[in-house]
Amino acid sequence: xxxxxxxxxxxxxxxxYLPGGVNSNFRLGIAPTPLVIERGVGPYLIDADGxxxxxxxxxxxxxxxxxxxxxxxxxxxxxxxxxxxxxxQTEVEFKAARLVCKMVPCADMVRFGSSGTEVIQAALRLAxxxxxxxxxxxxxxxxxxxxxxxxxxxxxxxxxxxxLETPNKVAGTPGQDPRAGDxxxxxxxxxxxxxxxxxxxGDIAGVIMEPMMCNxxxxxxxxxxxxxxxxxxxxxxxxxxxxxxxxGFRLAPGGAQEIFGVKPDLATFGKxxxxxxxxxxxxxxxxxxxxxxxxxxxxGGTYNAHPVTMAATVAVLEELAKGHVHKTIARQxxxxxxxxxxxxxxxxxxxxxxxxxxxFQVAWGSRHPMKTFRDTFFVDRQRYIRFxxxxxxHGVRALERGAFFLSSEHDDATIEATLDAVDEALHEVx
Numbered sequence: 001x002x003x004x005x006x007x008x009x010x011x012x013x014x015x016x017y018l019p020g021g022v023n024s025n026f027r028l029g030i031a032p033t034p035l036v037i038e039r040g041v042g043p044y045l046i047d048a049d050g051x052x053x054x055x056x057x058x059x060x061x062x063x064x065x066x067x068x069x070x071x072x073x074x075x076x077x078x079x080x081x082x083x084x085x086x087x088x089q090t091e092v093e094f095k096a097a098r099l100v101c102k103m104v105p106c107a108d109m110v111r112f113g114s115s116g117t118e119v120i121q122a123a124l125r126l127a128x129x130x131x132x133x134x135x136x137x138x139x140x141x142x143x144x145x146x147x148x149x150x151x152x153x154x155x156x157x158x159x160x161x162x163x164l165e166t167p168n169k170v171a172g173t174p175g176q177d178p179r180a181g182d183x184x185x186x187x188x189x190x191x192x193x194x195x196x197x198x199x200x201x202g203d204i205a206g207v208i209m210e211p212m213m214c215n216x217x218x219x220x221x222x223x224x225x226x227x228x229x230x231x232x233x234x235x236x237x238x239x240x241x242x243x244x245x246x247x248g249f250r251l252a253p254g255g256a257q258e259i260f261g262v263k264p265d266l267a268t269f270g271k272x273x274x275x276x277x278x279x280x281x282x283x284x285x286x287x288x289x290x291x292x293x294x295x296x297x298x299x300g301g302t303y304n305a306h307p308v309t310m311a312a313t314v315a316v317l318e319e320l321a322k323g324h325v326h327k328t329i330a331r332q333x334x335x336x337x338x339x340x341x342x343x344x345x346x347x348x349x350x351x352x353x354x355x356x357x358x359x360f361q362v363a364w365g366s367r368h369p370m371k372t373f374r375d376t377f378f379v380d381r382q383r384y385i386r387f388x389x390x391x392x393x394h395g396v397r398a399l400e401r402g403a404f405f406l407s408s409e410h411d412d413a414t415i416e417a418t419l420d421a422v423d424e425a426l427h428e429v430x
Contacts, residue, residue, distance in 0.1 A: 002393050006048040008033045026060070030400065031389045040067025042409040045397060053397045054418055058405040061246055061359070062271040064329075065319060066409030072275050072315045079311035086307065092314060093305040099317040100273075100283055103253045106242075106263045107283035111292060112305040112313075116245035116270035117145030119282040120208070122299045123266045124149075126288050127206030127239035129297045137198060137207045139189035140167050141373030143215035144208055144243050148180035155216060158377050164188050189213060190221060190372050192228040199236040206239040211256035211264075214246040217363060217376045218355030218403060226262040233265070239288070245270040245280070250358045250405075253320050259356075272320075277312040278303075325408045326358070332415055333357025333406040339419040347430040361402045383429065390425035 011034050014021035020028045027034050036048040043066055045053045055067070065072060079092060093112065101107045113119040124136055140161065144150040151172035153161075162168035169186045171178065187194050189209060198204065211226060213219040233240040241264060247256040248269035257263055266284035273279050282299075283289075291297040319325060334357050341353045344362075352363040352370060363370055364387065365380030379402065388398050396418050398404055410418075 002049070002051040002053075002395060004033050004035065004047070004049055004051070004392075007036045010036045010048055031385055032392070035397075042066045042068065043407055043411075043414050051395070053392070053395055054410075054414055054421070056396070056398045056404040056406070056418075058407055059276050060271070060399075061250065061405050062274070062276045063405075064250055064272040064325065064358075064407055065275050065316065066407045067276075069275060069315075069319070071319060072277075072312050075311040075315035076277070076308050079308045083307065085303070087302075090305070090307045090310065092307055093310040096305075096310045096313040096317065099314060099321070100269075100281060103317060103321060104248075104267065104269075104283050105254050105257050106265070106267050106285070108286035109289035110281050110283040111289065111299055112310070113280040113282065113299075113301055114278045114303045114306075114309075115145075116243075116268060116280050117147060118301065119268045119270070119280045120144045120150065120241075120243060120245075121147065122282050123241045123268055123284075124206060124208065125299070126266060126282075126284075126291060126297060127241065129291055129295065130239060130288055131205040131237060133203055133205035134183040135185060135204050136183060137185050137187055137195065137204055139187055139209050139213075139373070141213055141216035141376065142189065142208075142210050142243070146173075148177045149184060150208075151176065152181050152184055153186045158374070161374065164191075164372075164374065165194060188372060188374075190219070190225055192222075192225050192232075195229055196232045199232045199238055202236055204236065204238045206241050206266075207233060208241040208243055210247065211242045211244065211260060211262070212247055212251070212356075213373065214355075214359060214403065216373055216401075217370045217379075218359055218361035219370050219372070219375075220355075221260065222371065226260050230262050230264075239266060240264045242267040244268060246359065249273050249317070249320055251356055252326055253323070273316065274309055274313045275316045277309040278306075279309045279313050328408045329406045329410075330357045332410050332412075333360065333404075335412075336404070336406070336410070336415050336418060339415070340422055343419065343422050343426055347426040349426065349430050355403075358406050360404050362404065363402055386429045387425055390428045391421055394421035394424045396421040396425075 011021040045055045100110045140153045143154045153170045156170035160170045244255045249272040252258040270280035352366040363379045364384035
């Protein structure tokens with residue numbers, strides 16, 4: 001049984017210099033403690049206590065090729081030998097751009113950045129510049145970064161949500177500028193009628209959404225929903241933006257837009273695009289993207305298209321383009337989903353296992369598949385955290401919010417060991 005005393009001690013010491021001992025609020029409050037990691041190997045992490053953990057965090061999603069893929073590490077090292085940062089262009093960034101445009105259905109052109117949060121801001125700016133309008137629509141439960149103008153209704157408490165048809169706009173953090181949300185409206189996702197009626201007024205610059213809601217539950221679009229939103233945007237002259245920071249390159253080489261067959265005007269990417277290197281991208285229609293150059297729409301960044309991260313991006317995308325990675329993940333992820341379902345039934349735990357093999361959700365306490373953000377209110381989060389804490393003691397690290405990320409390195413032995421740990425953890429908590 002794993003213990004985590006060294007991690008606890010190191011985090012306690014780090015609190016002298018780092019708020020909470022961490023550098024992201026998403027790493028706070030992990031039971032039994034935020035972990036201190038020594039290294040990663042394939043699908044495993046080795047922590048400061050020497051525990052070898054099967055990892056389903058995968059860096060919060062990026063590590064689609066596992067923790068130390070040789071092709072990516074070699075590419076980054078080779079580029080590092082040539083220099084670090086040039087304030088100029090490199091051929092490797094041109095190669096990365098060509099790969100994105102080849103793989104992503106909506107990508108006529110692409111701009112690189114360093115984080116999903118920043119490229120989302122660039123997408124919103126383009127939408128406003130192209131339409132001459134100011135208002136943006138987002139949806140309950142969807143996360144588009146931590147800046148003041150978009151961190152609204154990402155995880156609102158049930159008591160604050162208001163009517164389903166006209167949701168309240170709920171601030172996401174103390175200190176948030178209330179005026180930053182003046183030109184943002186919040187609707188319920190997977191409700192086609194509400195977005196059609198709102199867009200018909202003709203004053204919305206852009207609609208931004210996760211094409212599959214992964215921030216709160218892993219909830220697919222209802223049949224016809226994305227197609228309906230696409231048509232409504234076309235009729236109203238509104239820019240449709242897919243936030244594929246999570247789904248991009250993870251669900252398929254071309255992301256969720258490839259899987260669902262609906263092409264947005266703009267799309268943002270991050271995480272799996274570079275297997276852990278800080279790379280993000282905005283891609284889309286040429287007439288929109290070219291406004292950065294031809295009409296002076298501002299997008300900047302000292303570290304945009306950093307040569308080392310671009311080398312990693314090329315290595316990752318070339319590997320994904322071969323097709324074997326997603327086939328492996330489809331096979332192994334399906335096996336894991338089905339195995340968890342069977343064990344939950346055996347232990348008489350009411351829960352839903354839903355999503356895709358590369359990212360799925362275990363919704364403890366849910367009796368029916370989740371279709372909207374408000375369906376997540378019925379998840380028994382406290383019991384699920386007890387379950388993930390027990391899993392950790394048995395050598396499996398899974399996100400406390402319910403999501404499992406798969407990599408190409410989760411082989412048969414890893415899946416079998418995971419299911420053994422799930423069985424043991426269920427014995428303890430079910």
